[in-house]
Amino acid sequence: MQFFSTRDYSRKVTSSEAIAQGLSGEGGLFVPETFPQVDAQELCTLDYPTMAASILGQYLTDYDPAFLLRAAEKTYGPAFGGKPDVLAPVSDSLYALELWHGPTCAFKDYALQLMPKLLVEAKRNLGRTEKTLILVATSGDTGKAALDGYHDIPGVEIAVFYPTGGTSEIQRLQMATQEGENVAVYAVRGNFDDAQTGVKRVFADKEIAARLAERNIRLSSANSINWGRLVPQIVYYFAAYGQLVRGGKIHFGDEVDFCVPTGNFGDILAGYYAKRMGLPVGRLVCASNKNNVLTDFLETGTYTAKREFYKTSSPSMDILVSSNLERLLCHVTGSDAEVASLMRQLSEQGSYTVRPETLAAIQESFACGWASEEEVAAEIRARYEQNGYLCDTHTAVAFHVAARQQRAGVPMVVLSTASPFKFPRSVLAALGQEAPENDFEAMQALEQATGRTAPASLAALRQKAERFNTVIDPAEIAQVALSYQQ
Structure with missing residues (x-):
């Protein structure tokens, strides 16, 4: 299967090239030339690693299927505590797909524990020996997941950029204490969109690419703009549906709705x-x-991206420019020229409007809603008091919206994207408890209040030394990229 750019269909690459390159040269995102049709009923009977290898193989056709199976088995094993697909019942026809049992306690682990293996194999497939420099803009969870997945991978350097003051303290410490000789972390003045725009500008700068090429360095990305980030996330939709079938909750063929807390639009895409x-x-x-x-x-x-920006208790969703929406527009419009025009309008004017028929086509598959800060807190408390289910702030956004969008007789699966212990002060306050200023004291208080145990990887942060504390302006991201040597 080949992949083409959302903004220029003539730019076609293999899956290995799409993953190694990350972003198309003119700024477009790579999308597959077709949607492979599968025997979904058969797929839903498989264990998670086998299911993952099968689905990835539909898209990554220049990869050896045996490699994909080995990589999936290695990824979705002990690192996820043997629980890569936890589907927890919450109430009648409402379920939480817990995607935070990986090493960094966020759903990003599903892709970013596998993606380094895909990148190394892509370079092998292409016969490339250059150093890969990965630049990552993060609103909180992607940064740590990418750092954890890529640290000390030979032939790879990774630099992560997060908005200063725009993450929880636990998220910040996860990044600032990261071990590894090939990792770097920078706080960026501004919000996530400032960091993401700065990274995208580096990718689009041909002079930077040429200067790095002289040193035998190529840029790549671990954000969801990279197809290698998106494709592993398809798998857990099949896994959730399969669990409902095997549990006798539905018959194969019954519809299931999914409610996804959304920022950059990759998880829902x-x-x-x-x-x-x-x-x-x-x-x-x-x-x-x-x-x-x-x-x-x-x-x-x-x-409309030109609007007031809010720092919320769900910081991983504090995003105004949702990159992966471009991929959906590509699939729905079928026009690279139209997508390129819309993205140009967004860059130059801060907004765009799609044709009525485009919106209608999108609304056939997508519904929506949003939650205020007060509603998020109320949802955390309601789910805990009414259902005994403890969730984080991002998942609470989804629960709130799901309650207003659930259809009679149709199961609703909420994607639970992070551990509640990543945001202990917000969760504790939502439960009506006094929230200490210190996140680790809040973590302990949350354990005492709920009888739940914080993930060991989060509790251990308290003893780890901070390695990274540099703060830069968005314009300095280019200087960081150019500082790397072979």
Whole structure:
């Protein structure tokens, strides 16, 4: 299978090239030329690693299937505590797909524990021996997951950029204490969009690419703009559906809706790919926090990034420019020229409006809603008191929206994207408890209040030394990239 750029269909690459390169030269995102059709019923009977290898093999056709199976078995084993696909019942026809049992306690682990293996193999497939410099903009969870996955991988350097003051303290410490000789972390003045824009500008700068090439260095990305980040996330939609079938909750062919807390639109877009491949997905419900740019777009067809930015208790969703929406627009419009024009309008004017027929086509698969800070807190408390289910702030956004979008007789699966112990002060306060200023004291208080145990990897942060404390302006991201040597 080949992949082409959302902004220029003539730019075609293999899956290995798409993963190694990350972003197309003119700024477009790589998408597959078709949606492979699978025997979804058969796939849903497989164990998680075998299912992952099969689904990845549909897209990564220049990879050896035996390699994909070995990589999946190695990835989704002990690192996930033997629980790569926990589907927890919450109430009647409402479930939480717990995607935070990996090493960094966030759903990003599903892709970023596998993606380094895919990158190394891509370079082998292509006969490349250059150093790969990975630049990552993060709103909180991607940074740590990427650092954990790529640290000390031969032939790879990784630099992560996060908005200063824009993550929880636990998220910040996860990055600032990261071990490894090939890792670097920078706080960026501004918000996530400032960091993401700075990284994208580096990728689009041909002079930077040429100067790095002289040193035998090539750029790549671990953000969800990279196809290697997106494709592993398709798998857990099949896994969740399969669990419902095997548990007797549905018959194969019944629709299941998924509600996804959404920032950069990658996690929910993976569900769209699953649906287009043949999984009986009903509606994909896009749940936003107070930064509800996606909700407005899905309701009106106008995307407006020039708006007030809010720092919320769900920082990984504090995003105004949702990169992966570009991929959806590509699939729905079928026009590279149209997508290129919309993205140019977004860059130059801060907004764009799609055609009515484009919006109608999107609304066939997507519903939406958003939650205020007060509603997020109320949802955390309600789920705990009414259902005994403890969730983090991002998952609470999705629970709130799911309650308003759930259809009678149709199961709703909420993607639970992070451990509640990554945001202990917010969760504790939502439960009506006094929240200590120190996150680790709050973590202990949350354990005492709920009888739950914080993940060991988070509790251990208290004893780890901080390695990275540099603060830069977005414009300095280019200087960071140019500082690397072979």
